[in-house]
Amino acid sequence: MKLQGKVIVVTGAASGIGRAMVKRFAADGATVIAADVDAERLAPVAAETGAEPVVCDVSDRASVEALLNRPRVDVLCNNAGILDALTPLADVSDELWRRVMSINVDGPFYATRAVLPMMIAQGGGVILNTCSAAALSGGRAGAAYTAAKHALLGVTRSVAWYYADQNIRCNAIAPGAISTKMHTREAPHEGGMAKYAPYFATVPPHGKASAVADVAAFLISDDASYVNGEILSVDGGWNAF
Ligand code: NAP
Numbered sequence: 001m002k003l004q005g006k007v008i009v010v011t012g013a014a015s016g017i018g019r020a021m022v023k024r025f026a027a028d029g030a031t032v033i034a035a036d037v038d039a040e041r042l043a044p045v046a047a048e049t050g051a052e053p054v055v056c057d058v059s060d061r062a063s064v065e066a067l068l069n070r071p072r073v074d075v076l077c078n079n080a081g082i083l084d085a086l087t088p089l090a091d092v093s094d095e096l097w098r099r100v101m102s103i104n105v106d107g108p109f110y111a112t113r114a115v116l117p118m119m120i121a122q123g124g125g126v127i128l129n130t131c132s133a134a135a136l137s138g139g140r141a142g143a144a145y146t147a148a149k150h151a152l153l154g155v156t157r158s159v160a161w162y163y164a165d166q167n168i169r170c171n172a173i174a175p176g177a178i179s180t181k182m183h184t185r186e187a188p189h190e191g192g193m194a195k196y197a198p199y200f201a202t203v204p205p206h207g208k209a210s211a212v213a214d215v216a217a218f219l220i221s222d223d224a225s226y227v228n229g230e231i232l233s234v235d236g237g238w239n240a241f
Pocket of ligand 1: 011013014015016017018035036037056057058059079080081082083103130132133175176178179180182183
């Protein structure tokens with residue numbers, strides 16, 4: 001029960017990696033607040049894990065601030081995110097760029113800004129950002145998603161550096177290809193897919209969301225007390241290629 005007594009907020013908690021995090025953290029003894037835009041899919045997660053369900057759109061500042069307006073948060077997991085259909089930059093519309101940035105970057109910014117004063121006042125805390133293999137190279141997704149995850153890694157390192165002396169740790173995980181509905185929700189951009197296809201053979205077998213949650217549980221625990229500003233790949237070796 002490594003997370004006993006910790007109050008943990010997870011965004012994007014109704015599906016995939018976020019859902020697996022909620023399950024794992026609750027099993028490790030934490031009090032979990034499961035936040036997602038989708039109220040219907042949150043309900044079974046709450047029923048299964050005992051987590052508190054909160055409907056929250058991370059791209060909406062007021063919604064995020066309402067989520068985090070609580071007496072204590074020990075751990076914030078900025079996990080909600082969307083893909084960009086592998087769209088190369090010349091074909092990225094203003095709308096796609098804004099949507100990807102607003103959920104993948106603005107959301108973690110709003111949440112982290114809201115939670116830092118509370119963590120400072122309570123004497124410390126932990127922030128974990130779900131980045132991606134696309135935070136580390138240019139050929140894992142389209143332009144908007146790649147830029148967003150690189151930005152989130154920058155935020156991770158900045159927060160780690162500025163707040164280490166306040167007993168706050170901020171790290172990132174970089175999942176590779178994980179079996180969740182993120183991959184199946186929309187058809188990929190034809191040109192982006194054509195570029196990507198020759199490299200399919202370099203992608204290790206898809207991983208399970210629970211494998212990412214297991215690593216997240218380590219990074220937010222006291223076992224990782226001196227790990228700060230780090231990004232940890234959970235990709236079956238994809239990044240080694
Ligand atoms: P997922 O199964 O689609 O889960 C993401 C969850 O976030 C969904 O429940 C989604 O709700 C929710 N969400 C979307 N927009 C939101 C918003 N504005 N506010 C709050 N919640 C929102 O995807 P996943 O694979 O678990 O992705 C989780 C994280 O892992 C993301 O940050 C993603 O970029 C990252 N990641 C995933 C992979 C992978 O291979 N799966 C690889 C690298 C990184 P809706 O379904 O209603 O939109």
